[in-house]
Amino acid sequence: MAETLLKVQGLQAWYGESHILHGVGFEIGRGELVTLLGRNGAGKTTTLKSVMGIVEKRTGSVAFEGKETVGQPSDAIARLGLAYCPEERGIFSSLNVEENLLLPPMVRPGGMSLSEIYQLFPNLQERRRSQGTKLSGGEQQMLAIGRILRTGANLLLLDEPTEGLAPVIVQRIGEIIRQLKGRGFTILLVEQNFHFAAAVADRHYIMEDGHVVDIMTAGDVKQNIGKLQAYLGV
Amino acid sequence: MFELIGIPPQALFGQLLLGLINGAFYAMLSLGLAVIFGMLNVINFTHGAQYMMGAFAAWLLLGILDIPFWVSLVLAPIIVGLFGVVLERLLLKRIYHLDHLYGFLLTFGLALVIEGLFQWKWGSSGAPYPNPIPGGYNLGFMFLPTYRGFVVLAALVICLATWYGIERTKLGAYLRAATENPTLVRAFGINVPRLITLTYGLGVGLAALAGVLAAPIQQVSALMGTNLVLVVFAVVVIGGMGSIMGSIVTGFGLGLIEGLTKVFYPPASNTVIFVVMALVLLIKPAGLFGQTK
Numbered sequence: 207m208a209e210t211l212l213k214v215q216g217l218q219a220w221y222g223e224s225h226i227l228h229g230v231g232f233e234i235g236r237g238e239l240v241t242l243l244g245r246n247g248a249g250k251t252t253t254l255k256s257v258m259g260i261v262e263k264r265t266g267s268v269a270f271e272g273k274e275t276v277g278q279p280s281d282a283i284a285r286l287g288l289a290y291c292p293e294e295r296g297i298f299s300s301l302n303v304e305e306n307l308l309l310p311p312m313v314r315p316g317g318m319s320l321s322e323i324y325q326l327f328p329n330l331q332e333r334r335r336s337q338g339t340k341l342s343g344g345e346q347q348m349l350a351i352g353r354i355l356r357t358g359a360n361l362l363l364l365d366e367p368t369e370g371l372a373p374v375i376v377q378r379i380g381e382i383i384r385q386l387k388g389r390g391f392t393i394l395l396v397e398q399n400f401h402f403a404a405a406v407a408d409r410h411y412i413m414e415d416g417h418v419v420d421i422m423t424a425g426d427v428k429q430n431i432g433k434l435q436a437y438l439g440v
Numbered sequence: 441m442f443e444l445i446g447i448p449p450q451a452l453f454g455q456l457l458l459g460l461i462n463g464a465f466y467a468m469l470s471l472g473l474a475v476i477f478g479m480l481n482v483i484n485f486t487h488g489a490q491y492m493m494g495a496f497a498a499w500l501l502l503g504i505l506d507i508p509f510w511v512s513l514v515l516a517p518i519i520v521g522l523f524g525v526v527l528e529r530l531l532l533k534r535i536y537h538l539d540h541l542y543g544f545l546l547t548f549g550l551a552l553v554i555e556g557l558f559q560w561k562w563g564s565s566g567a568p569y570p571n572p573i574p575g576g577y578n579l580g581f582m583f584l585p586t587y588r589g590f591v592v593l594a595a596l597v598i599c600l601a602t603w604y605g606i607e608r609t610k611l612g613a614y615l616r617a618a619t620e621n622p623t624l625v626r627a628f629g630i631n632v633p634r635l636i637t638l639t640y641g642l643g644v645g646l647a648a649l650a651g652v653l654a655a656p657i658q659q660v661s662a663l664m665g666t667n668l669v670l671v672v673f674a675v676v677v678i679g680g681m682g683s684i685m686g687s688i689v690t691g692f693g694l695g696l697i698e699g700l701t702k703v704f705y706p707p708a709s710n711t712v713i714f715v716v717m718a719l720v721l722l723i724k725p726a727g728l729f730g731q732t733k
Contacts, residue, residue, distance in 0.1 A: 281626045309617055
């Protein structure tokens with residue numbers, strides 16, 4: 207594995223009184239694409255939100271480039287170089303497409319330029335004056351991914367980018383995620399669509415009830431397909 | 441034509457000007473309320489007191505330090521705005537997670553305390569503030585006092601500048617986005633708590649600016665904000681809570697309606713705004729420019 211970029215150890219998290227994560231641990235090397243797989247309610251989204259600091263009640267350790275982030279507010283964590291694309295996409299309806307794209311501030315040098323982002327998502331350029339939420343679901347997803355590419359963040363946290371999208375769009379998003387990996391982005395992907403995940407990822411962490419219960423590399427998946435399907439309940 | 445409806449033009453235009461001036465204050469004050477409500481989810485009942493503080497700041501700056509009106513126009517809103525920042529850091533930020541009712545109680549209580557203190561120190565009879573641009577123009581159909589004309593223009597410029605700042609600038613984009621989804625905006629690396637403090641400071645500064653503009657027209661007194669702010673809340677309800685353009689248009693529009701009522705049926709002039717409010721609430725509960733969530 208390459209140099210470790212993100213190291214999560216014994217991460218516990220709570221929503222109010224309910225204890226969601228019970229000691230999650232995993233690692234991502236620089237330039238890797240890693241997924242968190244698991245059924246609904248396994249704690250995948252909560253893990254992303256805890257890494258990002260959006261879930262504030264958390265203990266354990268989340269080290270990004272060796273720096274501890276547990277205890278820091280989410281804006282400080284974002285400025286270290288993590289960027290988050292939420293499951294519900296979070297497109298702002300009072301902002302047009304371009305304002306949505308330009309909203310997240312630069313946190314590091316080396317982000318993509320606006321024209322590079324438009325090259326990757328030509329639809330967004332065409333509709334740059336439209337209200338953000340007037341876009342189709344696929345376009346909104348592309349906007350949600352596109353706007354975190356400008357900031358210079360090198361770790362992207364993507365929460366179910368294919369959810370509710372037509373197969374042809376899912377395929378397009380898969381191509382884009384591979385391109386982003388090619389550009390050197392490190393990506394932590396949460397997915398329910400295991401076929402999609404298997405096609406793009408280097409490694410899979412399987413989650414159940416707020417724990418990581420298994421690890422598979424891309425090569426292991428074929429031999430262990432039965433086991434994986436049992437985990438995911440498909 | 442004027443003889444036909446039996447109204448002398450001087451009376452009509454005089455009242456229209458008065459309506460426009462009142463409307464200018466409604467617009468500036470409801471604008472600040474809208475900005476604060478959008479971002480903090482708090483209905484700032486201290487707004488009238490902060491407007492009064494702006495007028496007092498100008499009056500004290502003149503009386504004690506001999507600072508002229510034009511300097512106070514900038515200085516007083518900054519002083520009162522900073523007071524707002526302290527208030528937000530010290531008190532308001534502790535109640536955002538609570539029900540609206542607590543924000544109401546806190547800001548309403550603060551208004552009573554502030555107005556009480558000013559009344560205790562300076563009484564309630566009021567003090568005059570000299571008109572910085574005396575004189576006027578005879579337009580033929582009416583006499584236009586220069587300062588009053590200036591107030592209407594200044595209010596228009598202030599309103600449009602605020603609208604531009606919120607709808608067309610980067611800082612405004614942060615404000616709009618944080619109004620919708622503060623958690624996500626924060627996760628992008630923006631210090632949302634600081635943005636909230638800044639918004640409250642700006643909204644309070646806007647109220648104080650209106651207060652400075654009002655000082656030469658009204659008496660500077662501890663309770664000058666209380667009656668005005670009642671009408672302003674009606675304006676906000678009519679325009680739609682949190683809508684920027686709605687506040688501006690409704691503010692000026694209702695000032696004019698009030699002025700016209702004074703010409704055609706004076707007894708109703710004090711209630712006409714509340715009648716409009718009741719009608720709007722019946723037909724469009726979210727207000728003319730408001731959006732139901």
